[in-house]
Amino acid sequence: MEVKNPLYKNQGIHCISAIFTVEKGITKVLLIKRKNNPYKDMWALVGGALYNNEEVEQGMKREIYEKSGISDINLYFSGIFSRVNRSPVMRMIAISYIGVIDSERVNILKDTMKTSNADWVAITNIPKLAYDHNEILIRALETLQEKIDNTDILKSLFPYGFTIPEIHKTYEAILNKIIDRRNFRKKLLSNKQIIETNATTKFEGNKPAIIYRFK
Amino acid sequence: MEVKNPLYKNQGIHCISAIFTVEKGITKVLLIKRKNNPYKDMWALVGGALYNNEEVEQGMKREIYEKSGISDINLYFSGIFSRVNRSPVMRMIAISYIGVIDSERVNILKDTMKTSNADWVAITNIPKLAYDHNEILIRALETLQEKIDNTDILKSLFPYGFTIPEIHKTYEAILNKIIDRRNFRKKLLSNKQIIETNATTKFEGNKPAIIYRFK
DNA sequence: ATTTAATGCGTATAAAATACGCAAACAAGG
């Protein structure tokens, strides 16, 4: 069967991911620099067009892998962006997800088929991005805050273990507000997924912190 | 600019809505009977293809209006369904929303350009639907339960007022579990959006109930 | 030894959720 109605021909899906990390209490997002038009040489969130032979989440992960090298990441739905002229090329509807990763665990590809650069950029320092990616990023930050308590976001940030002060600082960075240190500890340790190791930090000029890890 | 890569040509978006109501403690969803192929004469959720000149939520509301006559409804995002062959015609990605309405407030169109019938069907009695709409409906029911406490869903079901026993029964129907009557009352009345009228129900063989309404 | 700074543990209070007792209001039936 062939569709005749031109009202819905040549639509496409953009799979856009806001990939976050937190470095020393600074929330950052992965941006790539576009090699091609449209928006050549502009910074953008990671993403691209969905292929006809793949599902949306699969397309997200392929784009993430192709443009950053990241291959193992959990994604969470964030939003849909369908302004009619959001792409100058053809009608494209963006579906956006968020993901979180420990930036020290991965080496980001700086040059690929379609990107000439890539970097973790503090969310307080975001330039004008391609397409409507600034808007997508704003929604992504809200999603990040909404999901932090009921997903493995914190776990993704500390694959090798963490101290309570470390993870507390990260939590505050994501929520962008002060959380009582002692109450945070209590809530965190009531989580059965967290186990204490017998290691501690050392040589930092004050009391060493116990290292925990996620099951 | 023209897109050459055939990997993402001729994709389309399905805007699919699961519109719910609750009648006497029975949760029901609006189904329409398709007039055309594919899936001619099968029941389906309300929806259709997004036009190139409209945004997703706009397309949802247009489809709802065209196929049911409902024109005033709040929608909440539910899910994305992108199985490669979910449509036999061309590559279509479904975006689904839920909405809730008091079925007594509207007259559903039974015959339109594209539908030969329409009805409120109890969720325990859903037939095999067109496309992947059974799957979309399962997700929609989850969304309905997730959103009931933090949206105007209950308000939509009682546009003219309600008694506590009525709304309690509806709440239990949606969550599909027993909620303590007295605690539900307390929680509901702590909501500042609810005001007491000086009317009560009458002549029902027991104590009359006070009629409340939403601001 | 003392100071300084951060960690780890504890208690007290407030707010929200849950469990459940019981009187008041009405219709129906003797």
Place this chain on the structure above:
DNA sequence: CCTTGTTTGCGTATTTTATACGCATTAAAT
């Protein structure tokens, strides 16, 4: 007219969760 059956409406007691905050412990620096 009084009793029975049923549902509404209001109340209290308990548990759980969230919030506020005091203070001793540990280690480096002096």
